[in-house]
Amino acid sequence: MIQDRPKDTQETPEADRVLQAIRQIVSEGRLPSDGRLPTERHLAAELGAGRASVRRALDRLEAEGLIWRRQGKGTFAGQPPDPTEELAAQIASDVDPLSAMEARLCIEPALADLCARRATGEDVVRLRKLAERTHDADDSDSAELWDGALHRAIARIAGNRLMLTAFTLIDEVRMGEDWQEKRHRARTPQTRAFYDAQHQKIIDAIDARDGAAAARAMREHLETLFDNLRKSMERRT
Amino acid sequence: MIQDRPKDTQETPEADRVLQAIRQIVSEGRLPSDGRLPTERHLAAELGAGRASVRRALDRLEAEGLIWRRQGKGTFAGQPPDPTEELAAQIASDVDPLSAMEARLCIEPALADLCARRATGEDVVRLRKLAERTHDADDSDSAELWDGALHRAIARIAGNRLMLTAFTLIDEVRMGEDWQEKRHRARTPQTRAFYDAQHQKIIDAIDARDGAAAARAMREHLETLFDNLRKSMERRT
Numbered sequence: 517m518i519q520d521r522p523k524d525t526q527e528t529p530e531a532d533r534v535l536q537a538i539r540q541i542v543s544e545g546r547l548p549s550d551g552r553l554p555t556e557r558h559l560a561a562e563l564g565a566g567r568a569s570v571r572r573a574l575d576r577l578e579a580e581g582l583i584w585r586r587q588g589k590g591t592f593a594g595q596p597p598d599p600t601e602e603l604a605a606q607i608a609s610d611v612d613p614l615s616a617m618e619a620r621l622c623i624e625p626a627l628a629d630l631c632a633r634r635a636t637g638e639d640v641v642r643l644r645k646l647a648e649r650t651h652d653a654d655d656s657d658s659a660e661l662w663d664g665a666l667h668r669a670i671a672r673i674a675g676n677r678l679m680l681t682a683f684t685l686i687d688e689v690r691m692g693e694d695w696q697e698k699r700h701r702a703r704t705p706q707t708r709a710f711y712d713a714q715h716q717k718i719i720d721a722i723d724a725r726d727g728a729a730a731a732r733a734m735r736e737h738l739e740t741l742f743d744n745l746r747k748s749m750e751r752r753t
Numbered sequence: 754m755i756q757d758r759p760k761d762t763q764e765t766p767e768a769d770r771v772l773q774a775i776r777q778i779v780s781e782g783r784l785p786s787d788g789r790l791p792t793e794r795h796l797a798a799e800l801g802a803g804r805a806s807v808r809r810a811l812d813r814l815e816a817e818g819l820i821w822r823r824q825g826k827g828t829f830a831g832q833p834p835d836p837t838e839e840l841a842a843q844i845a846s847d848v849d850p851l852s853a854m855e856a857r858l859c860i861e862p863a864l865a866d867l868c869a870r871r872a873t874g875e876d877v878v879r880l881r882k883l884a885e886r887t888h889d890a891d892d893s894d895s896a897e898l899w900d901g902a903l904h905r906a907i908a909r910i911a912g913n914r915l916m917l918t919a920f921t922l923i924d925e926v927r928m929g930e931d932w933q934e935k936r937h938r939a940r941t942p943q944t945r946a947f948y949d950a951q952h953q954k955i956i957d958a959i960d961a962r963d964g965a966a967a968a969r970a971m972r973e974h975l976e977t978l979f980d981n982l983r984k985s986m987e988r989r990t
Contacts, residue, residue: 589786589787590786599840599843600840602840603837603839607914607915611915615915616915618913619913619915619919621863622860622867623863623919626860626863676852676855676856677848677852678844678848678923679859679860681844681922682860682919682922685915685919689915
């Protein structure tokens with residue numbers, strides 16, 4: 517079957533043979549549980565080929581996203597692990613719902629400020645659409661999801677990679693945890709209407725490119741969430 | 754030599770033999786370049802021992818910090834990689850000195866606020882000592898180091914794990930990069946005296962447990978750094 521594949525005219529027959537052979541090793545999963553490929557030297561010996569051909573084949577498969585290389589560790593099948601996820605998993609056990617909310621209060625007003633200074637007209641349209649979907653959601657769970665998407669969009673539009681990473685980290689920890697927060701905060705029609713009005717105020721400030729007002733509106737919104745979270749936790753104890 | 758070691762009286766002779774054998778494999782570095790140990794099954798076969806003994810030996814070596822386990826990947830010699838470092842390395846190429854400074858402006862005032870609300874008397878003494886060392890430093894490089902230690906101490910005293918992680922992430926990216934920032938910002942006696950006075954103001958606000966004033970003083974300080982960074986970058990172009 518390998519021989520039946522059309523040959524890449526840019527490759528020598530050996531390079532092509534090596535590429536198909538390694539592709540098959542990866543796709544058939546003939547690898548240890550961590551997905552690590554044999555070393556270049558081993559592959560060259562096993563396939564009776566030069567190391568240059570092996571290296572070229574690995575470059576190609578890496579470009580295709582089938583394998584990835586980790587400095588000093590080797591070559592692995594699949595996608596590299598997401599380091600933000602790994603970091604979130606590492607610290608999750610040291611974070612409780614109140615301290616995650618405190619962290620949101622530390623960074624999201626600043627993100628709203630940056631967002632107001634950088635948002636394009638299209639960005640504002642997208643934010644309004646997400647707020648509408650949050651408002652129109654049939655149940656609390658989908659309202660929660662659209663709400664999360666709205667806050668993430670603000671963080672992305674803010675346009676600072678380090679701050680987006682910090683936001684994502686907090687988001688991953690919150691989502692990864694089985695906190696009763698979500699269920700207990702259970703959005704009643706009253707709180708939902710209130711949150712919708714607060715979202716509106718944040719987006720209006722962003723639309724007016726008023727960073728200070730956007731930060732203030734975001735802070736007010738998160739403080740409401742913080743209060744409701746504290747109340748729902750007190751009710752449980 | 755293995756036989757000469759005093760036996761742990763709590764272990765059976767087999768468990769003890771297995772523990773010493775694996776300890777030797779790890780300490781002599783007879784492992785692949787990624788430090789991965791053979792599987793439990795392989796170790797048991799190689800050492801002619803039961804898997805329970807092997808598992809117990811690995812537990813012990815993990816508790817001693819000589820090896821670590823990665824879910825689904827295996828057991829490795831040494832310390833687990835720091836996921837914050839890995840994440841910093843991944844995003845560093847997308848971050849420039851100005852956006853790193855912008856991120857500091859987003860989070861460090863909030864950290865100073867939390868710090869003021871949580872600092873103990875001892876914490877304040879430590880902060881004052883770090884400010885003194887920054888002031889007394891013989892050259893710009895050591896002033897830079899003590900200055901960094903002071904900002905890190907504030908982030909730690911703030912007592913929020915997610916925010917400390919975000920701070921560390923920014924710090925790692927800044928330190929990992931060969932930005933001309935450091936050299937060009939070259940602290941003159943004038944800027945050093947000015948930064949010292951700003952540090953003083955931050956710590957005084959923390960000492961007074963005045964979170965809003967601490968946040969304001971930190972913001973002023975970072976805005977000065979931001980201005981000087983911008984000026985030094987304009988001079989270079």
